[in-house]
Amino acid sequence: MQTSLDHDIFRELGIHRVIEPRGALPQPAWKLDNTPTAYPTETLIDVQRLHIDSASFTQIASACERDTHRISRHIIDIVAERGKMHNPVTGSGGVLVGTIEHLDETFGRKHQLAIGDTIVSLTSLSWLPLYLEHINQIHLDRSEVEVKGKAIFFRSNPLAKLPGDLPQEMVVAALDxxxxxxxxxxxxxxxxxxxxxxxxxxxxxxx
Structure with missing residues (x-):
């Protein structure tokens, strides 16, 4: 049964999650509500990896003198301040890898998804509300961060299921x-x- 939420363009795009400035789209917004709970029309992802775009990761690594502990702290601070992984210096994000924890029915039908599927976002991290519990490891050689966290997808956000017959790092780098x-x-x-x-x-x- 359809409800008024099914035709709410603000929810489709995620505008209802924007804290600052109100009414902006999530990508150019300064801050998003990153509460790790799926509201109606949203899909919740259990995040394992962030593949940060090359320009952003290079800038962060350079600012932190390639010290992995400082890089971790820097990334955590960005996400805490902005509610998303959106580098304020480069203006860029990256993509994430995770598994579906809670699935909006309409979103699931559209992308032929099921709870437990492993996905990679085709939407920039600069658009997606992200909550980080902690960072497990920094991979300086491939701009990748192993994390424990949650992300919110809106119905307008494209993604792809990860194939099981190709190396994950290669697939994620290409899709990014x-x-x-x-x-x-x-x-x-x-x-x-x-x-x-x-x-x-x-x-x-x-x-």
Whole structure:
């Protein structure tokens, strides 16, 4: 049975979770409500990994002199202040890996999901309410953070189920920047010379 919530565009986009400034979309907002409880129309994810985008991770690691304890503290502070992993210096986020803990029925039908499925977000961390209990490990070589936490997905947020026959790190790295090579393919034509700036990051390498 449908309710008025099923047609609420504010809930579809997650605007109801925005604390500051009120009425903004979650991505450009400064702060989100990251209460780790799924309200109606929301899906709750048990988060195991954050794959922070290359520019953001490089900036944080540099500011913390590549000290993993300081990096952990820095990330925890960002999430505590903003309710999401949204680097205020670079303005970027990344993606997460986790398992579905509570599933909105409409969202589940749309993406053919079930509780317990392992997923990777195709929505930037800068859009998703995130609550971190603690950080277990920092992987300096691949911009990845092992965590214990929760995230909220809204009905408008795309995601993908992780395949079981490919290395997780490779799949997550590719999905993290899937839009970049697709955009280049749409703009470039056969025979053109294309210069890629910033090929040290995942997006540049895959492009």
């Amino acid at each position: 920047v899937a839009g970049a090579p697709a955009r280049v393919a749409a703009l470039a034509t056969p025979g053109q010379r294309v210069t890629v700036l910033g090929a040290g990051g995942t997006a540049g390498l895959l492009t």
